[in-house]
Amino acid sequence: MKQLLFYFSLLAAHTAAAQVPTPAAPQSKPILLVGGNLHVGNGTVVPDAAVAFDKGRITYAGNQSGFTQRAGYEVIDVKGQEVYPGLILPNTTLGLTETESIRATVDEQEVGNMNPNVRSLIAYNTDSDIIPTVRTNGVLLAQITPRGGVLSGQSSIVQLDAWNWQDAAVRPDDGIHLNWPLMALKLSPAEDEKVLEKRNKDRQAQLRELEQMFTEASAYKNLAPGRRENLRLSALSGLFDGSKTLFIHADYGKEIIEAVSFAKRLGVTKVAVIGARDAWMMLDFLKQNDIAVVLSRTHALPRRPGDDYDLPYKLPNMLQQAGIRFCLDYEGSMETAGSRNLAFIAGTAAGHGLTPEQALTAVTLSPARILGLDKDYGSLENGKSATLVVSQGDLLDMRTNNITRAYIDGRAFSPENKQLYLNRKFRGKYDMK
Template structure:
């Protein structure tokens, strides 16, 4: 009987620990955050500020002295001494698609095959992922859920991170196509002979021909009369030619970036964003002249070449800023999904290597909102926009002082607990810490 009782207790306790907090209900009463320092997200900082929101929308965000409405109908929260920020936006991520990277059954980020423009990451997004609450606790409230693998991985979507299901989570569905540009053929193995190198080059050229044929067919498909039999692969690419979707070109080497951008422009693609772009510092003029946005990956990385500056990855955001290039930051790399909680600290590193703190904040709030096409509602704290924000007792971009005490998505204040906070509190108790 003791064994049975213990087993039943364990079975009931484990699910309770594993469950993600219930999504918050819609905002029911107007709310005021008063006395905090407001970081708008566009470079403006307002001390002793008031932020008011109702029905999920901001009605006021400015100096406390400028708010003259009757406060009696509001729930008033004193955040004096704290910092108020827009919710961080994470582009190019597998959040909700990957749970435990070492367990294949929990990884749903890639489809079989090399060219899958009709694949939609959104329908695979898991709102019950245990990783999502750990990311929200550090201020990340929206994300671009992005497929991986192949040459054309599929279509990404932008979601908010407190929802019952993928339908509720969707902020902008199918915002763009992700193209992994075929890598340049480099002889990295001294033992590789000329014939093997030539074989790899021929395979790459065939990939480029296949890509060109596919995009040319997709452009022609748009001109066919209504009532035609739908071709899902071609119709999913149609938005690239009218600007309703963005081509996210994943490339790192300078020559790959130039080749990929010229390829897309030549075939009539209207909006191109380079993802990765670790060699962007070598071709700032090219990127600027072609009006290409950049989603910069791997700021926390070693230099790519032995001759590069030791801090080249850290200072690249500042170089893009100085060149006037549209850019934002992501978190792509090893342990990508759980590591996404460090997005704020990626921006903090950039702030320590040439960016101002507010420029770094913009790189993870308003800039990604603009690049992803959701800046009408998200990315900055201005009247009329969504009340998606976080409150921290310290600097959100500094891992030493980051401490989010409140967070709201579309005005809904949600539970900030997660497995990591549970374990923290558990072991604080064990060792007698307060």
């Protein structure tokens, strides 16, 4: 019986090790990291730096020689290591999808085409096994985004160490996501003209419905208080007072121009384009209209046979040189699990024109500005949230990325995840003899 109990306890221990780690407790004492190279996130690098934080807020970030009052701080030596802001992942289904091939674990899309009132936040699963694997590569905040239809719904910003979606929320309902209807183009000479005509009619009907809904929402926000609430129009109202951003998902140049012109004409205050793989064709338009770009599919083939083979890799630098506000995301096949590669997408951009610090900014301070978080997140500066990671090597290099410490709002959380557990398990397979 004792032997049986021993094996049950051993099994329980291994099972527990593979579970999502318990969220960290609030910071209980001041912490001081000394000796590392500080990458502020705004392009500045401070060698031999000190980063001090208390109650979740940074009290000092700069050269070590400038911080002399160490009394009361827990001093941690990170000499020879790199200190970075936590990465911010926009436009992701992280926490909404667990296993893409198993329908019961996918909760990213609502029924219907026009769902501006849908809130992705309440479907966010903090117990996802994928979340710890994403944190291990430095991603500490994410914009949880719905999919499908024309108006998918509302995204929300979360931090990735929480008991539930209420605790995770950093900025609820930050924006509305619009999948701009694709233009009805003839896909082949043999395509039936009637099929093309039907696609065009369906598209025009969607555009009319969109315009009517946006027009009604603009008028709805000016109605007297106490009215019976219309959830769809109420959700859209924030687009006209600047409290929400309209995120337009579009890739082709003509569609981007059409969608941005639509939003501007109807009085939408803040507009960002997600995808934007044809952004290189319309740099002047994006600049003149001050449109932010959330660039997707950097790790992809060119769209057209005549495009440069490395166009997706160098597009971030083209946006940087044109002075366009942009950040990077991870969208593509296996996008939820692939989100852990956000740092390496930035690394690819750094190898094709961007400097390493510009590439870092594209996944830290730039997304923070576009998502309205830069007051608290995105860079390591006095007064901001102590959300950061410490790596033994270059965070953007998959060969040297090795995070040794991580903090969200000053809380040191466990870097453990299921994949690390499985790695140890199978590495020890032949050591059991």
